[in-house]
Amino acid sequence: MTATGPRQKTLALVRSRRRTAxxxxxxxxxxxxxxxxxxxxxxxxxxxxxxxxxxxxxxxxxxxxxxxxxxxxxxxxxxxxxxxxxxxxxxxxxxxxxxxxxxxxxxxxxxxxxxxxxxxxxxxxxxxxxxxxxxxxxxxxxxxxxxxxxxxxxxxxxxxxxxxxxxxxxxxxxxxxxxxxxxxxxxxxRAKAPPADLADRRDIYFFTQALSPSTLRGRLHMLRVMAAIAKANPERRVFIKLRHLPSENRQHLHLEKYDYPGLMAQLGPLPPNLLLTDITMEEALETAALGITCTSTAAMDLLRAGLPCMVYLDFVDAYRDPLVPPMRKMFQGSGVITSTEDLLNLKPGALNPQWLEDMFCxxxxxxxxxxxxxxxxxxxxxxxxxxxxx
Structure with a gap:
């Protein structure tokens, strides 16, 4: 056991005073x-x-x-x-x-x-x-x-x-x-454990992003996919979670060229369980059973909340979207990039723990x-x- 001399006592007092200050x-x-x-x-x-x-x-x-x-x-x-x-x-x-x-x-x-x-x-x-x-x-x-x-x-x-x-x-x-x-x-x-009520949840959210898909055809494709999911699952609510309303953020760094509410109006009759929402991300995560996105940071929010996540990068005109290649690279090996078939059948992939460790602090x-x-x-x-x- 080390003896405590005058010098050690003085140093301890100085450290204590420094911590207090x-x-x-x-x-x-x-x-x-x-x-x-x-x-x-x-x-x-x-x-x-x-x-x-x-x-x-x-x-x-x-x-x-x-x-x-x-x-x-x-x-x-x-x-x-x-x-x-x-x-x-x-x-x-x-x-x-x-x-x-x-x-x-x-x-x-x-x-x-x-x-x-x-x-x-x-x-x-x-x-x-x-x-x-x-x-x-x-x-x-x-x-x-x-x-x-x-x-x-x-x-x-x-x-x-x-x-x-x-x-x-x-x-x-x-x-x-x-x-x-x-x-x-x-x-x-670091990702949390899945919510205790996850098995009882029914809501599906598509988290939109201002810049991607970048073309009109790509956005219409995503709307038709969401409509197909809603039609095939009438007992579920399929929400299109807006980043912002069409009238907002006209000076935003990432300006949305084709807004989803306007595009939905052009498509005509849609399944009644396909809905728009502008609630916060935290509110959406409280009821979501599954989240879908293309190139949005929402993928990280879903994974952090312990919720199934599907990143879909095979939409129409994806080859013209500058955000698709880096998104694919960043999520390579994650297990959450999905095919069109798995998306339509709501079959998320298994998350790779090693990728999660590198991404989440x-x-x-x-x-x-x-x-x-x-x-x-x-x-x-x-x-x-x-x-x-x-």
Whole structure:
């Protein structure tokens, strides 16, 4: 047993005081989570939930960045009924990035206003400022540009696990200053067990995506497939889960060219159990027995919830859709890519556990993020310890 001398007692006291000061520091300085549209707001809500699960006393502010906003009133009242804690424009966001009273800024998108401060060595190397931590926006089929925009963030969290090596290879030594790379995303956390009532559920959801299928023929094909499923299963409800209403998000980054409500009106009489819905993803997952999608991040939500998922990539004009090849590559070996025959017969494949392990992060994400923030704010002490003694 090691004796405890005066030096050990002093070090223990210093560590204890440091932890106490660190706890007070956490409570006093908020973590800001940015959002500007439905996707980033969903990220912000889930990130808040993950952080609060790790530390219930964590102070979090939901901040609406309006310079690149594409939110409708319906969406913000549905997803954030209490409203944002702050509303910021570009200049205010730049000021926030050097505000010593803020502990961190978390974002799933690198906004244009953020680029200049991120690329400024003076701004990056200033000591008493928030940690800028960026996640991916979701499934990133073309990550090279996203990697480049994040190269000067203080921390970057990526998925799947293989993306960490890809990021290191692409960014390499171009990052100057402190940076930490982590694995995970609040929407892609380790899958849960199937719901206890799964065998009794009847609802089927087709989760639409703004850009894919990209052609009119492809979208009509998906509607006819859903109508065929509804007709063959009159005891089930088949929902077409809309990403947004036709009148919404006209300035959205991903603008929908052919909306499903308009296309359904063109097809004439459809089975009465083929329905449209604009409920939230969380609400859909509460009753879904099975989820179908083409290239949507909804596939990850379904798998995370322990629900059967079918990714269908053989729709009409799929060869013209730029999102199909990367989706096929990303889900290769997953077991969830389905054929037309299996889709019509509602026969999902068996999920590959190894693929799941590479894609989904452990449920300690909130704790790891908070530890990253602690290491960022302690980085000046690390630098001092590395300096040669005089």
């Amino acid at each position: 660190q706890d007070r520091h956490r409570a006093q300085r908020p973590i800001v989570i940015l959002f500007s549209d439905d996707s980033t707001l969903i990220f912000a809500r889930r990130m808040r939930e993950v952080l609060q699960a790790a530390d219930p006393d964590c102070l979090i502010e939901m901040v609406w960045f309006t310079d690149e906003s594409a939110l409708s009133y319906r969406q913000i009242t549905q997803l954030l009924p209490q409203g944002p804690d702050r509303v910021l424009g570009g200049k205010q966001l730049v000021s926030l990035m050097c505000d010593p009273s803020v502990r961190a800024i978390l974002t799933s998108r690198i906004y244009r206003a953020m680029l200049r401060p991120l690329n400024s060595p003076v701004a990056r190397w200033s000591g008493n400022r928030p940690c800028i931590l960026s996640f991916l926006g979701g499934l990133d089929f073309f990550p090279a540009q996203g990697f480049a925009r994040r190269r000067n963030c203080d921390a970057v969290y990526l998925f799947p696990r293989s993306a960490l090596a890809d990021y290191a290879q692409q960014v390499g030594q171009s990052t100057q200053g402190w940076q930490e790379i982590g694995f995970g995303h609040p929407s892609v956390m 452990p449920d300690d994400l909130g704790t790891r993020v908070l530890e990253t923030l602690d290491r960022f704010h302690a980085r000046d002490f690390q630098i001092r310890r590395d300096l040669p003694s005089s």
